[in-house]
Amino acid sequence: MDKRKGRTIKSERTSTRLQHSLDYLFDYYYQAKKSEGRAENTLKTYVQNYNYFCEFLDERKIVRDIRNINVEVGRDYIIWLRDEKRRFSDNCNVPESVRTVGLLPKSINTRIKNMKTMFKFLKEEEVIEADPFTYLKNVQDIGKDIEVLTAEEMNDLLKAPNQRKYSDFRDFVVINLLIDGMLRIDEALTLRKTDVDFTACCATLRREITKMRKPRIVPITKRTAKLMQELIRESTEFGSEYIFLNNYGERLVPNHFRHQLKKYADRAGIKKRVYPHLLRHSGATLFLEEGGSQRHLQVILGHADGRMTAHYTHLSDKNVKKNHDEFSPLNAVIGKLEKPRKTNRQS
Structure with missing residues (x-):
């Protein structure tokens, strides 16, 4: 002016x-x-x-x-x-x-x-002459790692839904799938019936529903496959191509399931903050604790970089202790049995 x-x-x-x-x-x-x-x-x-x-x-x-x-x-x-x-x-x-x-x-x-x-x-792209944030540093994060659910807490969570109700049984199946297949919630809720091979027990995640825009095949247990088949039979009347539906036959949305999951966590007496992605974290951590291969886990999670898998799973002290007990160098020195040395005869 x-x-x-x-x-x-x-x-x-x-x-x-x-x-x-x-x-x-x-x-x-x-x-x-x-x-x-x-x-x-x-x-x-x-x-x-x-x-x-x-x-x-x-x-x-x-x-x-x-x-x-x-x-x-x-x-x-x-x-x-x-x-x-x-x-x-x-x-x-x-x-x-x-x-x-x-x-x-x-x-x-x-x-x-x-x-x-x-x-x-x-x-x-040469749209701007200089990058103004080239020298901008990240904030130092000294916070604690994500507190995953234990196997006992996940078991309590599975017991919380009332399986006599359609919506609760549906949520029960979703929880099983998230723990078993370690899927993201968006990936799980956009599964179609044709995406799952119930004989081979695996689900194909289409490229348009994955975070990295790459398709991948995720194995599931026979138990989870049977639960999904049972849910499909329960919702046949809706005639939808999707597996997880609300009470009106529309595809279940993540926000609704998040609300339901919190309700089940409260009902199970779990004090930690429970949300869908925590089931992926918890399942991945337990997978490694039970002896699963990190390379196989990387494929299941859909990570392009193995370093992301190592960071993502937040290995617990239990797994570190278990590996140390098995592979301690002292085992090779004195033997795993650690038998006491006998020096004197019994009188």
Whole structure:
């Protein structure tokens, strides 16, 4: 605005301003990733994390222009996420007690990672001249690992649903599948009847429903296969192609199952926070504790990198102790039996 005459001064063309618009750049990035075939949930994550960053910029009254973004802004964003950002928006249906201020380091790093990935992509595509977050570091996470469910807790959870009710029996089957096949909840609930080979006892996850957009075959036990067949017979009247349906014959959605799972956890007296992905964590950890191969687990989970599997499963102290007892170098020195040496004869 020209203070002398009170008129707006136009200093650059509209096309130039658009080129530097952060919203325009995000849309460029989003469309590129969509064209690569990224999963719908992954695309939603991109939008959510970009909206977080925009909320910060708007609060700080920083115009959404790439020329205003630098590493100092990024560091201020981290501080805002840690010290000022309120968890859950006002329109979320959650108790006031959980609307705490400040995100955990893991959540902050997730937000930062998404923005860093976007800026790096735009720089590589030569859409922007420099990556403003190149030197932005992650927050040090010294928190504890995820507390998985024990075998006893998972057994208690399976006992919680009332199998005489259709909805509870359906949830019982879902819980079995999540523990047995170690599927993500979206993968499980989008299974069609034709995706499961009940003779070979395996489920084929179509590329469009997996996180990495690659199909994979997941083995299941005969018990789980029989439970799924029984559920299909129970819901024949709906005529749906999907296996897991609500009481009206529509495909079961993750949020509804999350609510049900929490109810069963409370009923079972489990004090830990129980959610669908925890069953994947817990099943994977127990798989290794029982002697399963990490390489085989990587294939089942659908991880491209074995390091992700090693980190994901959060091996417990029980498994470390079990392996140490079996493979301690001292066993080779003195023998596994550790028989006491007899020096004196009995009188």
